[in-house]
Amino acid sequence: MSKKFNENYQYKPKQPLSAKELANGVINNNPVILSRAITLIESQKEEDRALIYEALKHIPPSSHKALRIGITGSPGVGKSTFIEAFGKHLGELGKKVAVLAIDPSSNITGGSILGDKTRMEELSNLPNVYIRPTPSKGELGGVAEQSFETILLCEKAGYEIILVETVGVGQSETHVKELVDCFLLLMLAGAGDELQGIKRGIMELADAILITKVEQENEKHAKIAKSNYQNALHLFPPNSNQWVPKVLTCSSLENKGIKEAWRTIEDFERHNAANKWLDENRKKQNLFWFKEKLNQLIKTSFYNKKEVKESIEKLQNEVEKGNIDPFNAALKLFSHR
Amino acid sequence: MSKKFNENYQYKPKQPLSAKELANGVINNNPVILSRAITLIESQKEEDRALIYEALKHIPPSSHKALRIGITGSPGVGKSTFIEAFGKHLGELGKKVAVLAIDPSSNITGGSILGDKTRMEELSNLPNVYIRPTPSKGELGGVAEQSFETILLCEKAGYEIILVETVGVGQSETHVKELVDCFLLLMLAGAGDELQGIKRGIMELADAILITKVEQENEKHAKIAKSNYQNALHLFPPNSNQWVPKVLTCSSLENKGIKEAWRTIEDFERHNAANKWLDENRKKQNLFWFKEKLNQLIKTSFYNKKEVKESIEKLQNEVEKGNIDPFNAALKLFSHR
Numbered sequence: 001m002s003k004k005f006n007e008n009y010q011y012k013p014k015q016p017l018s019a020k021e022l023a024n025g026v027i028n029n030n031p032v033i034l035s036r037a038i039t040l041i042e043s044q045k046e047e048d049r050a051l052i053y054e055a056l057k058h059i060p061p062s063s064h065k066a067l068r069i070g071i072t073g074s075p076g077v078g079k080s081t082f083i084e085a086f087g088k089h090l091g092e093l094g095k096k097v098a099v100l101a102i103d104p105s106s107n108i109t110g111g112s113i114l115g116d117k118t119r120m121e122e123l124s125n126l127p128n129v130y131i132r133p134t135p136s137k138g139e140l141g142g143v144a145e146q147s148f149e150t151i152l153l154c155e156k157a158g159y160e161i162i163l164v165e166t167v168g169v170g171q172s173e174t175h176v177k178e179l180v181d182c183f184l185l186l187m188l189a190g191a192g193d194e195l196q197g198i199k200r201g202i203m204e205l206a207d208a209i210l211i212t213k214v215e216q217e218n219e220k221h222a223k224i225a226k227s228n229y230q231n232a233l234h235l236f237p238p239n240s241n242q243w244v245p246k247v248l249t250c251s252s253l254e255n256k257g258i259k260e261a262w263r264t265i266e267d268f269e270r271h272n273a274a275n276k277w278l279d280e281n282r283k284k285q286n287l288f289w290f291k292e293k294l295n296q297l298i299k300t301s302f303y304n305k306k307e308v309k310e311s312i313e314k315l316q317n318e319v320e321k322g323n324i325d326p327f328n329a330a331l332k333l334f335s336h337r
Numbered sequence: 338m339s340k341k342f343n344e345n346y347q348y349k350p351k352q353p354l355s356a357k358e359l360a361n362g363v364i365n366n367n368p369v370i371l372s373r374a375i376t377l378i379e380s381q382k383e384e385d386r387a388l389i390y391e392a393l394k395h396i397p398p399s400s401h402k403a404l405r406i407g408i409t410g411s412p413g414v415g416k417s418t419f420i421e422a423f424g425k426h427l428g429e430l431g432k433k434v435a436v437l438a439i440d441p442s443s444n445i446t447g448g449s450i451l452g453d454k455t456r457m458e459e460l461s462n463l464p465n466v467y468i469r470p471t472p473s474k475g476e477l478g479g480v481a482e483q484s485f486e487t488i489l490l491c492e493k494a495g496y497e498i499i500l501v502e503t504v505g506v507g508q509s510e511t512h513v514k515e516l517v518d519c520f521l522l523l524m525l526a527g528a529g530d531e532l533q534g535i536k537r538g539i540m541e542l543a544d545a546i547l548i549t550k551v552e553q554e555n556e557k558h559a560k561i562a563k564s565n566y567q568n569a570l571h572l573f574p575p576n577s578n579q580w581v582p583k584v585l586t587c588s589s590l591e592n593k594g595i596k597e598a599w600r601t602i603e604d605f606e607r608h609n610a611a612n613k614w615l616d617e618n619r620k621k622q623n624l625f626w627f628k629e630k631l632n633q634l635i636k637t638s639f640y641n642k643k644e645v646k647e648s649i650e651k652l653q654n655e656v657e658k659g660n661i662d663p664f665n666a667a668l669k670l671f672s673h674r
Contacts, residue, residue, distance in 0.1 A: 053664050061659045149664060198574040201538035232569035237535040283657050290656045293667035295636060301674065302635045319627045320620045322398045327390050327486060330630035337638065 023058035066155040073186030078212040081252040098159035189225040241277035307336040360395035403492040410523030418589040435491040526562040551586040578614035644673040
């Protein structure tokens, strides 16, 4: 970088770290270095990501595996409050917890920004709890494209439980299933409007449905909803691991049902450790992300070509208007390779 | 091709057709030429596909749109018998119907091969009905990768209704939603074992659930199942087109509920023509297949490289064993580009 005088120059305390320093920082669970590693992962600069991939090579394979839990639900369902209560409970049990929360400031679907920030700060003050707001950009609707790398880094840093928050929208939301071991869907008791925005197909992916905001005054209502969901789940095709999804209720405000949610997840873990599904699924997920990353690399190198960038929009318009069929349009663009 | 004497030489009646001849044959609804066009689409040879894409350029855009109906269900649910009864009904209404049926001989999930063949022959003898068995290979679990091209050709040939049969398994089964306007899921009354194999998430994609094999003796049982499914469907997130999925019953053997199934699909068509969803969805689907085909081309050209073919398996093994993380493995393979 040029060292020319720059009017906008600001104090820049961060010294660049080497791949080895990054690796050691992560292994020794230095939260500052872990955060910098994740920032490198999320960087748009190729050299930043190259550095972190180099660092990963310096982290030896270990037998330690964190339990990865996906937490999904539409805005307003109470994801942040649940994560706070749930994270606190896990913290009190002495668990090392990492939370990959959606950055409320970048969350286009809304949410109580100030409230979220305060709650997250409170949780992050707990010992053994690490919170990382992830930008909700990219294809994965709330999950940054680099979530799998981030999860891996948190696991390498020794966290035992990793909570991954997503919003349940977006084309590739089903990819979230490939990120985590256990998938929790948060719902409100009055099914209907609050489901607007949640992608169809998400419900069938859930390992547990958690009905939120069940305070004393609507317990009766929630009981009916619970029974409805339970009946519906029985009509779904069985999971390959033979786990039967559970329906639970909770009130994060009144701190009810939080322990039960954790106990259900413990059951899930026991069930799927016993039948070896957890290990098998991890292998499959690693292969999935190997191919996914490879395809991302292949596609990026194609779509970044000058000629492709210049003609893709025009061709898309022609396809939309029906002036060219999708295959000849694809062949035409591909000729720029 | 060499004209050397060949002991295995067989009588070969097919003369190669030019792109223009293929295009004209399709436009004039010549079923023999349509079949040859589809065979070219399904060919593994690049030059065959190039010929058919060239032919597509000679077919002018038309305002005629066929209604595309996806029919999915696990083996044994009675897809073939339903398609026969349903196709007959449509034929009797004077509709021009194309059926893209799974070739039973290539269907690894089983099925009554002889029975299927006989049934399909009976249906294919009807005027205005065209049946094309599609090989159930590829990623799409029963849908050949070239199904969209086949659908397009059938539409260009003037068919008004296109029935696309799939088996509801496979990684990319949700792609079927991108192939059709309307998605029908066939189920048996006693939910449970028969759902084994159907991919989770499929149920939420259905525009109608059709409970099959409802003969007189199990009508009562089916009524309960119908009400259960109806209740479950209300718990799903709403469709973007505001269509509320219907639950129907039928007996293909006793020819009951077939008319009602067609009437429901007509309702679906009316509803979604009125709100412009059908047109909008077609545009989206064309863009989807433009990108999908482009990505297929990009990926194929990469994965067919000699160096890639040589090292991919070894790298996959290392990823599975945990000796290398998925990202460094991807970067390593990508360096062969």
